[in-house]
Amino acid sequence: MTRAGSLQTEAVKRRLLVGLPTLVLLVLFAAPTLIMVLATFQFPDDFGGLAPAWYSDSDGVHLDLTLENYERFAGEAIYLKIFWRSLVYATLTTLFCAALAYPLAMFITRAPSRIRDLLVLLVILPFWSNFLIRVYAWMSILGPRSLFTEGLNGLLGWFGLGPVTLLFTPFAVIVGLVYVHLPFMVLPLYANLCRHDPAWLDAARDLGASPWKTFVGVTLPMSVPGLVAGSLLVFIPALGAFAVPDILGGAQGAMIGNLISDQFLSARDWPFGSTIAVALTLFVVFIAWLMTAVARRLPGGAAHAR
Amino acid sequence: MKHFLTLLALSVLSAVASAEDVLHIYNWSDYLPEETIATFEEQCGCRIVYDTFSSNEELMAKLAAGARGYDILVPTDYAVSAMAGRDMLLELDHARLPNMKNLKPEFLDRPFDPGNRFSVPYAVGVTLLGFNADKMRQHGIPTDTWAALFDPKHLAKIKGRVTVLDDQRELMGAALIYLGYSPNDTDPAHWGEARDVILKAKPYWAAFNASNYNVLLAAGDIWLVQGYSMDVYQAAADAEEAGAGVKIGYAIPKEGAYMAVDNLVIPKTAPEPELALRFIDFVLDGRQSAVLSNELGIGNPNMAATEFIDASVLEDPALFPQGDVLSRLSNIDELDARQRRAMNRLWTEIKVQ
Numbered sequence: 001m002t003r004a005g006s007l008q009t010e011a012v013k014r015r016l017l018v019g020l021p022t023l024v025l026l027v028l029f030a031a032p033t034l035i036m037v038l039a040t041f042q043f044p045d046d047f048g049g050l051a052p053a054w055y056s057d058s059d060g061v062h063l064d065l066t067l068e069n070y071e072r073f074a075g076e077a078i079y080l081k082i083f084w085r086s087l088v089y090a091t092l093t094t095l096f097c098a099a100l101a102y103p104l105a106m107f108i109t110r111a112p113s114r115i116r117d118l119l120v121l122l123v124i125l126p127f128w129s130n131f132l133i134r135v136y137a138w139m140s141i142l143g144p145r146s147l148f149t150e151g152l153n154g155l156l157g158w159f160g161l162g163p164v165t166l167l168f169t170p171f172a173v174i175v176g177l178v179y180v181h182l183p184f185m186v187l188p189l190y191a192n193l194c195r196h197d198p199a200w201l202d203a204a205r206d207l208g209a210s211p212w213k214t215f216v217g218v219t220l221p222m223s224v225p226g227l228v229a230g231s232l233l234v235f236i237p238a239l240g241a242f243a244v245p246d247i248l249g250g251a252q253g254a255m256i257g258n259l260i261s262d263q264f265l266s267a268r269d270w271p272f273g274s275t276i277a278v279a280l281t282l283f284v285v286f287i288a289w290l291m292t293a294v295a296r297r298l299p300g301g302a303a304h305a306r
Numbered sequence: 307m308k309h310f311l312t313l314l315a316l317s318v319l320s321a322v323a324s325a326e327d328v329l330h331i332y333n334w335s336d337y338l339p340e341e342t343i344a345t346f347e348e349q350c351g352c353r354i355v356y357d358t359f360s361s362n363e364e365l366m367a368k369l370a371a372g373a374r375g376y377d378i379l380v381p382t383d384y385a386v387s388a389m390a391g392r393d394m395l396l397e398l399d400h401a402r403l404p405n406m407k408n409l410k411p412e413f414l415d416r417p418f419d420p421g422n423r424f425s426v427p428y429a430v431g432v433t434l435l436g437f438n439a440d441k442m443r444q445h446g447i448p449t450d451t452w453a454a455l456f457d458p459k460h461l462a463k464i465k466g467r468v469t470v471l472d473d474q475r476e477l478m479g480a481a482l483i484y485l486g487y488s489p490n491d492t493d494p495a496h497w498g499e500a501r502d503v504i505l506k507a508k509p510y511w512a513a514f515n516a517s518n519y520n521v522l523l524a525a526g527d528i529w530l531v532q533g534y535s536m537d538v539y540q541a542a543a544d545a546e547e548a549g550a551g552v553k554i555g556y557a558i559p560k561e562g563a564y565m566a567v568d569n570l571v572i573p574k575t576a577p578e579p580e581l582a583l584r585f586i587d588f589v590l591d592g593r594q595s596a597v598l599s600n601e602l603g604i605g606n607p608n609m610a611a612t613e614f615i616d617a618s619v620l621e622d623p624a625l626f627p628q629g630d631v632l633s634r635l636s637n638i639d640e641l642d643a644r645q646r647r648a649m650n651r652l653w654t655e656i657k658v659q
Contacts, residue, residue, distance in 0.1 A: 044643045048388070049370040076651075082658050136518075143527050144466075165466050168512045246472075250513030254657040262657075265363045266474055267650035268370075269643075 033281075039274040041065040048268035069275040079259070079276070083283070086256040089170070090239040093177040094185075097234045098227060100178070101185035105226075106219075108186075109193040116194075123186050131180065135247050138176050142166040142248070168250025176244040181237065185230035192226025193219075221298065228295040235291075236284050256280055327352030329581050332365065332376040334358060334568070336540070337429065339601040346588050352581060360517060361473065369394065374575045377582040382566045384640040386425045387418040389571065395424040396572040402583045405590035405610075413567060413607035418637065425569035426586055429536075429598060430605035432635060433476055433564045434624055436520075436538030438529040439555040441467070447530070452484035452559045455532055456503050461510035467529040469522065472514035474653040475638050476564065477504060480532060483561050490639040494648065501652045505659055514657070520544070526552045534566075535624055539603030556624050562634035565627075567607065599625070 043051040043066060054063050073079050108119045126134060141148050144167065153163040166172055196219065204214040242257030249255075256276065263273030327350065331338065335358040343354050357376070359365045362385040369379075369389070381389060389395050400406060406426065413427040437449050445463040447454050454460050461468065470477050479489035481500035491497075512528060513519075520541035522528040525548075531538070535556065542554035570589070572582045588594060592610025599606045599615045605625050606615065620626055627635060641649065 044647070048366050048392075078655055078658055082654070085658075143522075143525075145525070145527055168466070250469075250515070251508055251511045258657070259654060262650065262653070265361070265367050266653070267646050268363065268366065269647055269650060272647070272650075 036274045037278060039271055040069050040278055041067070042271050043068075044269045044271050048270070050270050069271050072272065073275050073279060082254065082256055082259055083279075085254075086239055089173060089177065089245075089255060090235050090241075092174055093181060093238040094231050094235045096174065096178045097182050097185040098231065101182060101189055101230065102223075102227075105186050105189035105193050108190050109196075120187075120190065123183050123190075126183065132243065132247075135176055135180070135244055138172070138179065138248060139167060142172050142175070167248065168252065170249070170253050172248040172250075173245045173253040173255075176248045177238050177241060180241075180244060181234040184233040184237075188229040188233065189223065189226040192223050192229075196222055224295050224298050228291055232288055232291060235287065239284060239287075240280060327578065327581060328355055329353070329378065329578055329585055330355045330357065330376045331378045331380075331585075332357045332359060332373075333378070333380045335360070336536070336602055337380065337568075337604070339597045341597050341601065342589065342594055345594070346585060349588070350581065350584060369573070375577060376573055377576040377578045378585060379571050379573055380428060380568050381425075381571060382568050383416065383418040383637045386569050386571060387640050389573075390419060390424045394573055394575075396574050396576065396579055397423055398426065398572070398586075399583065403587045403590065405587045408590055408592055408595070408608050408610035410607050410609050416567065416637065418640070419569070425571045426590065427567050427607040428570045428589065429568045430607055431566050431568070432535045432558055432605070432624065432627060433471070433480070433532065433566070434535055434538065434556055434558045436523055436531045436533045436541060436554060436556045438523065438526065439553040441529040442555070449555065450557050450560050452480055452561055454530060456481060456484050456507045458506055458510065461507055464529050465510045466512045467527075468511045468531070469513045469515040469519045469528050470511055470532040471519075472516040474649055476532070477514075477656075478649060478652070479564050479638065483559070483563065486561075489562070489564055489636055492641070492645055497649065497652060501656060504656050508656065508659070523554060524548065524552060526550065536602055536604045539622075539625065543603070558624055558627060558631055558635075560634075562636065564638055565635035567637065 038053065039050055042053055043064065045051045051064065053065060054061055056062070104123075108116060108123075111119055140146060143149065144165065149164075149166050152166075156162070156164065200218050200222070201214055204218050209217060239255075240257045240260075241255060242261050245253040245255045245258055260273050260276050260280070263269045263276065267273075329346075329350075329352055331354060333356065337358075338356065343356070346352075347354055359368065362382050365379065365381060366385060366388060379389075386395075400422075403426065406422075409427060413430070414422055416427075419425045435449055435452075435454060437447075437454075441447075441464065442449050442454075445460075447460050447464065455468065455470065470480075478497065478500050481503045482489050482491050482496060485496070485499055485503060487493075487496050487500075515522070515531075519528065519531045519533055520537040521544075523531050523533075523538070524541040524545040526545075533541075533556075538554065538556040542556065545552040545554045570586050572579055572586075576582055589598075590608065592608060592612075593614050595606055595608040595611035596614030598604050599611065599619050603619060603622075603625055605627075606612075612620065623631060
């Protein structure tokens with residue numbers, strides 16, 4: 001085979017390698033998104049689904065599209081309110097996940113190498129049982145007659161504080177969201193932290209920095225890319241969550257995901273459901289852009305966030 | 307390797323066997339007794355594949371999204387008219403269903419399907435109040451009125467121990483009945499009143515729950531539910547079996563309630579419409595139909611089943627409502643797209659406030 005020929009097969013291979021995932025993305029992501037965007041301009045059909053986007057009569061073909069769905073979404077404070085609540089829940093979830101995951105990831109990084117892989121395995125172990133079963137388990141844990149709730153209320157009673165309800169409150173939603181999303185914060189943080197060169201820490205110490213100063217001045221800035229990656233992996237799905245608030249939130253915890261699933265399942269209003277979903281997508285893209293932009297400007301972020 | 311080959315051979319064999327006759331049923335959970343499945347499988351030499359949905363909206367959403375391959379569906383009254391209106395259902399050949407003569411006349415020829423062109427009534431349920439009998443007595447809560455669910459005076463005593471159905475038609479309907487209107491009232495002003503009643507009661511409710519309220523009720527975590535008769539019946543049986551001293555009662559509120567008639571229909575896309583017809587006629591047999599009531603506590607539109615139904619079930623006024631009570635029950639009527647949108651607007655307000 002000539003040199004040029006082998007170069008050509010290389011090029012073909014490369015195109016195949018890139019082309020296949022691109023095709024998958026086009027067919028399974030771009031096309032459905034386009035269909036969804038089109039649906040936001042359509043009318044709902046009388047029996048669910050979508051009314052046709054055009055109709056033809058003796059005068060020819062007419063488009064039957066509307067901006068009504070966007071007007072409805074933007075025109076009522078109630079939809080913004082539920083967006084705001086989802087934003088607060090997702091932000092709190094991300095913060096709690098980060099606070100819990102950071103020490104855990106550091107602990108795993110510093111653990112003896114022979115048990116490190118085992119510890120990482122333990123982090124992803126919950127994925128072995130079904131997501132819904134794990135959330136329903138929290139329903140038992142937080143229920144009014146559970147050992148946990150009764151124990152907590154007994155303790156509060158000692159201090160003269162009234163019994164608290166845990167299940168079917170915003171608290172339960174946040175607990176569920178943090179629990180479900182924690183591994184998505186731990187793993188990217190761990191992947192980042194275990195790449196830090198121990199020589200950097202030694203250098204900081206040799207130059208007289210206290211452990212706290214070493215952490216704030218060296219480890220934390222270097223770990224920004226891991227934190228950003230983890231935060232995106234937690235924040236985005238938490239913002240659109242609907243099963244967790246549905247099961248644990250009861251009467252008080254509805255989020256934007258519940259509103260969307262309501263449009264498709266109860267109201268049979270696909271166009272409005274699509275409109276909220278498109279708004280959510282745009283919002284998520286904006287947040288992702290914002291977070292990466294902020295991360296780039298942070299010290300230590302610049303070199304790694306690229 | 308040898309094991310693997312055996313497994314492979316077995317799975318190929320079973321695939322060949324099942325390639326014969328398979329009846330795909332899409333139904334509510336716990337809505338077809340094991341016994342009935344086994345008997346029919348034996349009789350027809352076929353296999354039944356049973357798939358479940360949890361609301362009519364879910365059923366319609368799945369079908370609208372293109373779900374195919376089902377031979378039998380079990381939609382509730384208003385969903386039948388919605389599906390028939392979309393031209394999704396096969397017209398039933400009544401000559402092939404001799405057992406239709408077993409059905410009580412009051413369940414035939416209903417407004418949602420005049421002349422039963424597409425549907426055959428299968429099961430009857432009522433949306434009622436299920437409650438923890440001791441707790442209700444202890445707090446002096448009346449259990450025969452929707453006031454228990456909506457009046458803050460009563461609710462204040464059982465705050466956080468109440469669930470309502472996560473279903474806009476059911477909850478709005480109950481509030482409309484409580485206000486003295488028809489549950490199928492479509493006057494926007496009356497809907498607004500119903501929303502206000504719900505919003506005043508909501509702070510006292512623990513959850514909108516249509517999936518496992520029967521479990522919570524049986525466990526004693528929840529004391530009062532708006533629920534379906536068969537689910538509450540199940541909760542009562544479970545609580546008794548558990549033997550933890552929880553006694554579950556249930557009653558149809560005196561103001562009236564929704565009655566749901568669930569129907570057997572065959573979608574136009576059914577791969578086995580012949581087998582589906584045979585199945586429908588089979589379950590319309592009195593003896594088969596009775597199993598449904600005896601095993602699952604489901605109300606029955608079948609006259610021929612009466613003699614085979616246990617007296618305790620048959621005489622239960624909440625499962626087999628009679629006379630006066632029956633006259634105060636109504637079906638859920640289908641709303642048009644504009645009305646659904648308006649109701650969902652109220653529902654969102656209810657959920658978010």
